[in-house]
Amino acid sequence: MTHRLLPLIAVSTLLAGCSMAPAYHVPTSVVPTSAFRADPGWVAATPSDAVAKGEWWRLFGDDTLNALEARVLITNQNLAYYRASYAQALATVRVDKAALLPTVGVTAGVTRQGTVSGRTQSQIGGAATSTTGSTFSAAGTASWAPDLWGALTNTTRGARAAAEASAAELANATLSAQGTLATSYFTLRGLDAQAQMLDTTIAGYRRALVITRNKFAAGTATSADVDTAQATLSNAEASRRDLDRQRIANETAIAVLVGQNPSTFAIARSDWHPVVPEVPGVVPSAVLERRPDIANAERLVAAANANIGVQRAAFFPSLSLSAQLGSNAGSLSSLFGAATSVWSLGASAAETLLDWGARSAKVAGARAAYDAAVATYRQTVLGAFQEVESDLAGVDAFRAEYEHYRIASQSADRAEQVTRNEYQAGTVDFTTVTAAQATAYNARTTLILNTVNQQNAAVSLIEAIGGQWTGAVDLHPSATPPKP
Template sequence: MPRLLPLAAAALLAACSTQPAYQPPRLDVPAQFKEATPQAQQAGIWQPAANGAGPSVPAVSERWWTLYGDETLNRLQDEAMAGNPGVEQAVARLRAAQAALASSRAAQLPTLGTTGSGTRALTGGGTYSNTNGENVARSGSINNNFSLGLSASWEMDLWGKLSGAVDANRATAQASSDDLAAARLSAQASVAQTYFSLRAAEAQMQFLQDSLQAYEQSLQLTQNRYRAGVASSADVAQAQSQYKSTQASLIDAQTTRAQYEHALAALLGKAPAAFSLPVTGLLPAPPVVPEMLASTLLEQRPDIAAAERRMAAANAQVGVARAAYFPSLTLSASAGYRNSMLSNLLSAPNLFWSLGPSLAMTLFDGGARSAAVESARASLDLAGATYKQTVITALQEVEDNLVAAGNLAQEQQVQAEALAAARQSLTVANNQYKAGTVAYLNVLSAQTTVLSAQNTLISVQNRRLTAVNTLLKNVAGRWQPLEARPGRELAAQ
């Protein structure tokens, strides 16, 4: 029976824990995406990853941007991960969270300290009046005091206050780890999108430069026809207006391209003056989006994982706040030697020691503890609402970019056909103008149509790249789910 007493005491203390049970929230997702393709809707887009349902899809590694097949983009991504200020900030926050976790774990362990002192003091002395009323000096005594000791204390975690703090800090550290993953993913997506926009601006610049050469030839032709008396001054003015307007558009495109280059430098953690890219004007082709996506893709998003871990941290803080209602028990011990002579300080007659528990409990605090509990519960509700909002926003982003990626692919094809037709119309108008059968206004209208169609095509290409890039970001850079989310190693510490 005596052997069972420690076990019974441990069970009793565990039953007294103030920590509320934590139930991880479930992802409340629909059976299928609203904007999935009809084939995917019939199959059910949200397929459980564990049962192996659904067709196979291409795997995407952590270097998901390599799907675009652009070596310059690959190099920029490597530089961004080494110097992006946002990633560096997230790394620092993770280190701080890990230090807070280590500090809370240390509070569960006993503390041991040592002290040593040596003093020499004069006591007594001064003057006093004798019976004759005379002031007489009194001699004092000089005393030495030497001591050497050890002290230890340990706060017993009867109500789960210390373990709750550890749980809260562990969850916070895990959330910070997920924040770091989210910061990296966001920086990677930003680098890719800024790079695509820069190349789109270059493509527009090259098209405008080619158009300027053609418009210059048209202007010379119109001027020659005017000198020959077969064209009006209005034709010349219209040709000059088109040429100058295109020059202005080219300057604007050059400005846009320079600003995107500056933005890339900032994402890489460099000064704009120390960074430059050669102009190519080549937009990479977007990767093909699979029709089927696994249901666990949203679970691997680091921002959703971080929101869930913050819920766990807030839940643990409720228990910490509740524990303030109960007394704290601290075991203290001290021992050492004390003597007036240093030579025989370490001897048995000079030994002193003390051992005993201390109990402390607040009897009245004016409602501070109940306010702290209510604040912790409000923080838990806030974390739950934030988690829900994060999931809903993730669903919206996936829906938005699913429909954008699919429709923009069709729009790009249609717009390319429209551009081909506009160019054919311009060729016909030029020939007719040279033959004198139509006015220059017809050529001007055809040129404007080609300009608009080409600019629209470049914009659609960039928007399509943006949609696929954002969709990859929404599914944490992978078309397939991971077996385990990154950052979970902290849970085992």
């Protein structure tokens, strides 16, 4: 019997390398063929798996931000979820790889049996007798389903691609959490700068109210002037309270990002020294290869391609090989003797003859799923290029706006001071002072917001290109906080 099965085993081993999946190629992408519009130094890239993103937050030169970003990697609960998902995907790969190998098992046991003869009604005075004995048994089994048509191999390939997609998903979630933390932190620091500026402004409004009341008492100002000064002060004080509200909202958001209870988390106020990193004039589009969402989409295409092979393999017969060696004996010493051992070796094949088109439908469904994955991949690439275009334009625009806002703020501050002096001299009415105060306050606020926008635009560009840009980057405070 054994020599008859040997040719079948040999053929099965040779066929185990076959695959019904189409040869996989990374889908082509409809992307700009020359350059990004906002930066002619960019060229088209071929997206691939996610790679290191770099500690890009260090470009902003803030020790508090550096410490918070380090905590995100450890204690953020969303990232903990994605890490667990990735570990689960890796375990699935190991399970599928194990299915390619034979399964070997062993069983052993001992049975004690006997007979008992008791007294009958006619043997009332007789004694009961019994006999006992033991039977020892052991058996080894092995089974293997050769992967004739690559179904198991493609299942493993699909699981591996899915695990790589999960790794890219983890990288994408990490980059997103780090970017969200940075923008929340910069917004919070901008609010602190506004609060400091507004505290100084309110002090000036209070002095203006005192002056106006004195002028009203002297008969050189009207009650309307006093009410206007009071309204200006009260509105500023209300705005100051709202800044506290916004700060708490950003502070609690940061607490959640670092995995801490917001009730026990606080970021101390500090002087504002913003750093806006200089974006290089040329950023090669190869950095798009580092976008983890593109890597995720491409790996899902590979998994869908492998699934086509799994479904196509169902059209061919499956083969299972099994072997067993066992022994039964009355004593351990004779358990493995030749006279007590039995063996068996077998093979079975199965083929579906009629399924009313179910297998064809599954193959068609797998191909449709592949087409959908390709479309998602291409859409992800297009979206990536759109984000880079927009973010490059945003970085350039905010940087160009800053100088205009700085000049406007300085001019408004001088105008406010002049009108205050003129009001005290009695050459202008208080309406002129109020208008100058409002203009100066708005200009200071706009300048602060522009600096925050520059920082957040840099973060957005970093997320769009999948991490820190390559090459040397000069750190300099291209945007400095306005002086109240």
